[in-house]
Amino acid sequence: MRVLVLVPGVLRSVVDGHAKLEVEVADSATLGVTLDVLAAKYPLLDRRLRDERSALRRYVNFYVDGEECRRLAGTDTVLHDGCELQVLPSVAGG
Amino acid sequence: MDDTVLLAIGTRKGLWLATSGDGRKTWDVTGPHHAMTEVYAVAIDTRGPVPRLLAGVTSEHFGPSISTSDDLGLTWQEPDHAPVAFPESTDASLARVWQIAPGPASQPEVVYAGTEPSALFRSTDGGRTYSFVEGLWNHPHRPDWHPGGGGQAVHTVLPHPADDQRVLVAMSTGGVYRTTDGGDSWHPSNTGVRVSFMPDEYPEFGQCVHKVTASLEAPERMYLQNHHGVYRSDNGGDTWESIADGLPTDFGFAMVVHPSKPDVVYSFPIEADARRFPPDGKCRVYRSDDAGKSWTGLHQGLPTTGFWSSVLRDALCVDDAEPTGVYFGSRTGEVFASADEGEHWQRLVEHLPDVLTVRAAVIRA
Numbered sequence: 001m002r003v004l005v006l007v008p009g010v011l012r013s014v015v016d017g018h019a020k021l022e023v024e025v026a027d028s029a030t031l032g033v034t035l036d037v038l039a040a041k042y043p044l045l046d047r048r049l050r051d052e053r054s055a056l057r058r059y060v061n062f063y064v065d066g067e068e069c070r071r072l073a074g075t076d077t078v079l080h081d082g083c084e085l086q087v088l089p090s091v092a093g094g
Numbered sequence: 095m096d097d098t099v100l101l102a103i104g105t106r107k108g109l110w111l112a113t114s115g116d117g118r119k120t121w122d123v124t125g126p127h128h129a130m131t132e133v134y135a136v137a138i139d140t141r142g143p144v145p146r147l148l149a150g151v152t153s154e155h156f157g158p159s160i161s162t163s164d165d166l167g168l169t170w171q172e173p174d175h176a177p178v179a180f181p182e183s184t185d186a187s188l189a190r191v192w193q194i195a196p197g198p199a200s201q202p203e204v205v206y207a208g209t210e211p212s213a214l215f216r217s218t219d220g221g222r223t224y225s226f227v228e229g230l231w232n233h234p235h236r237p238d239w240h241p242g243g244g245g246q247a248v249h250t251v252l253p254h255p256a257d258d259q260r261v262l263v264a265m266s267t268g269g270v271y272r273t274t275d276g277g278d279s280w281h282p283s284n285t286g287v288r289v290s291f292m293p294d295e296y297p298e299f300g301q302c303v304h305k306v307t308a309s310l311e312a313p314e315r316m317y318l319q320n321h322h323g324v325y326r327s328d329n330g331g332d333t334w335e336s337i338a339d340g341l342p343t344d345f346g347f348a349m350v351v352h353p354s355k356p357d358v359v360y361s362f363p364i365e366a367d368a369r370r371f372p373p374d375g376k377c378r379v380y381r382s383d384d385a386g387k388s389w390t391g392l393h394q395g396l397p398t399t400g401f402w403s404s405v406l407r408d409a410l411c412v413d414d415a416e417p418t419g420v421y422f423g424s425r426t427g428e429v430f431a432s433a434d435e436g437e438h439w440q441r442l443v444e445h446l447p448d449v450l451t452v453r454a455a456v457i458r459a
Contacts, residue, residue, distance in 0.1 A: 011156075043174040043175050044172075044174045044175075047156075047157060047159070047175070047176045048153075048155075048156035048157065049156075051157060051187040051188070052176060052179040052180055052182075052187050052188065053180075053182070053185070053186075053187050055187065057155065057156060057157055059154055059155045060155055060156070089155040089156075090155070092154045092155060
């Protein structure tokens with residue numbers, strides 16, 4: 001199945017300038033698995049999104065069809081074909 | 095023709111670079127580089143054929159990394175995979191890099207990184223990628239190291255300039271540890287360093303050491319700024335003796351030794367743990383010319399009153415020019431520079447974010 005990943009402007013430099021990425025994953029793949037697939041092609045993007053334990057960065061949000069993944073099942077959230085995964089930095093800093 | 099002197103200024107929101115080509119009379123300042131990242135650590139490595147800048151940068155959103163530049167900051171590079179990462183077996187993740195320390199001159203590709211949580215990493219490719227030093231992480235004392243006010247971090251790394259098997263690290267809290275076998279085994283080295291926050295005033299370890307600085311000319315000569323207490327060692331850290339007499343206070347964070355005169359050391363005293371201001375609001379660097387037997391307050395060109403800012407542990411440094419330049423940055427974004435070993439000062443830049451670290455070096459023409 002395919003997942004559409006929307007990349008925020010601040011991270012496009014590490015994905016060759018793309019605003020959208022199509023990721024091919026197995027049916028019923030989770031968010032974590034999808035990020036693993038993405039990491040294989042874009043390791044620099046991955047370490048902006050997750051630490052070395054594959055934990056999501058605290059101030060990066062992952063909206064699965066409009067719902068932030070932490071309100072769902074986190075990295076265990078199951079995605080579906082045509083799912084839209086929007087990555088957005090959250091409000092932080094001073 | 096004068097060589098260029100480069101000053102790297104790491105702040106809470108990016109890195110600024112100042113260069114002077116006229117004997118440190120005037121400076122050109124560029125930045126922010128790595129905007130909106132905390133730059134806790136920066137190094138100017140002049141051992142190789144091309145000077146390399148190394149910056150430990152941490153984005154609040156996107157995490158920590160180390161970035162390098164071989165063209166004095168015009169362009170920056172970082173590897174695709176994390177240059178510093180904890181092995182899976184540690185169940186830890188990197189919070190930030192606190193210290194980047196080039197290794198001995200005989201090993202120009204060796205660079206060390208001290209991190210939060212407290213650990214040491216070693217690079218053998220000039221600081222691009224790093225390996226985990228397991229010996230320190232596996233030390234039986236580690237469960238008893240606790241975060242100081244700034245976090246649990248190895249904030250000081252001092253490779254011995256002539257013996258590549260010897261490295262000293264310091265952390266808050268935990269204190270000083272040394273290896274003599276290239277990092278396989280580590281031993282606490284805090285004899286004589288007093289703690290003010292535990293019933294046992296002279297424990298084997300657990301001190302909140304704020305900074306250690308070692309002379310390149312006489313590497314057994316070291317100075318230590320503690321969480322209350324200022325010390326000197328003449329035996330490479332085996333023992334420490336107080337040199338606080340003559341200073342207005344024994345509290346502070348920053349301390350740096352002169353690059354070629356082992357008896358000359360600089361400090362920026364802070365009033366006390368509970369009052370983290372310069373004494374009486376006077377901006378003064380203190381220098382000892384006799385290994386801590388006496389101290390002189392240096393103030394010509396510095397604010398004489400109303401200076402309630404402070405100087406963090408890595409925000410005081412020296413260059414390797416002649417005569418030696420001394421620099422410090424404040425938490426209120428000012429950087430002061432002296433081109434004559436601290437006798438006279440000028441405000442090099444102001445209104446930056448809080449200054450976390452400064453490092454300076456001559457870039458040979």
